[in-house]
Amino acid sequence: SQQGEEDPQALSIQEGENATMNCSYKTSINNLQWYRQNSGRGLVHLILIRSNEREKHSGRLRVTLDTSKKSSSLLITASRAADTASYFCATDVTNAGKSTFGDGTTLTVKP
Amino acid sequence: DVKVTQSSRYLVKRTGEKVFLECVQDMDHENMFWYRQDPGLGLRLIYFSYDVKMKEKGDIPEGYSVSREKKERFSLILESASTNQTSMYLCATNINTGELFFGEGSRLTVL
Numbered sequence: 001s002q003q004g005e006e007d008p009q010a011l012s013i014q015e016g017e018n019a020t021m022n023c024s025y026k027t028s029i030n031n032l033q034w035y036r037q038n039s040g041r042g043l044v045h046l047i048l049i050r051s052n053e054r055e056k057h058s059g060r061l062r063v064t065l066d067t068s069k070k071s072s073s074l075l076i077t078a079s080r081a082a083d084t085a086s087y088f089c090a091t092d093v094t095n096a097g098k099s100t101f102g103d104g105t106t107l108t109v110k111p
Numbered sequence: 112d113v114k115v116t117q118s119s120r121y122l123v124k125r126t127g128e129k130v131f132l133e134c135v136q137d138m139d140h141e142n143m144f145w146y147r148q149d150p151g152l153g154l155r156l157i158y159f160s161y162d163v164k165m166k167e168k169g170d171i172p173e174g175y176s177v178s179r180e181k182k183e184r185f186s187l188i189l190e191s192a193s194t195n196q197t198s199m200y201l202c203a204t205n206i207n208t209g210e211l212f213f214g215e216g217s218r219l220t221v222l
Binding site: 030031033035040041042043044045048088090092098099100101102103104 | 115142144146151152153154155156159169170201203208209210211212213214215216218
């Protein structure tokens with residue numbers, strides 16, 4: 001069963017613009033993670049936010065978490081062509097490392 | 112850096128063949144996972160293991176089995192491959208903090 005759902009499914013922007021992706025989930029969580037996947041490759045962890053946190057930053061990435069709405073957003077500022085990839089959210093409800101993934105958002109950044 | 116190595120990037124097998132997908136990690140992590148990834152369905156958990164000789168079913172275990180004889184190695188076995196098992200298979204590992212480290216993936220085609 002899918003715990004997380006990303007929105008939009010696809011996003012196309014110009015280089016330099018900001019990209020925002022959203023993730024909604026169904027049950028209470030211990031943490032939520034965001035991953036990036038380049039075409040045909042494995043997933044790379046970007047950022048993890050715990051249920052008692054509301055916002056985290058890492059370089060050009062900003063993640064927010066609203067547990068009352070069961071949603072999270074990933075903002076990539078000043079996007080670059082190299083940011084073109086699929087982005088996935090994953091939720092861990094057990095705090096035992098087992099995570100459930102959404103379907104992902106495909107981001108295209110045009111140079 | 113954590114390194115997760117999957118033995119084969121691309122495999123082509125015939126229906127009914129037995130298929131072994133190997134995954135090795137070098138970070139002494141307890142937890143190891145096998146996911147499959149299909150377009151429109153995201154990542155789905157097949158099996159996972161929290162310790163040597165221990166395994167638990169994920170969301171879609173049917174048609175698969177696993178083996179964990181050593182801490183660093185987690186094998187996914189398709190006893191009799193079928194065409195609906197054509198997919199990208201991703202191995203991942205972590206400790207209980209939630210952040211997953213993925214291999215590069217094994218793309219399996221069953222003819």
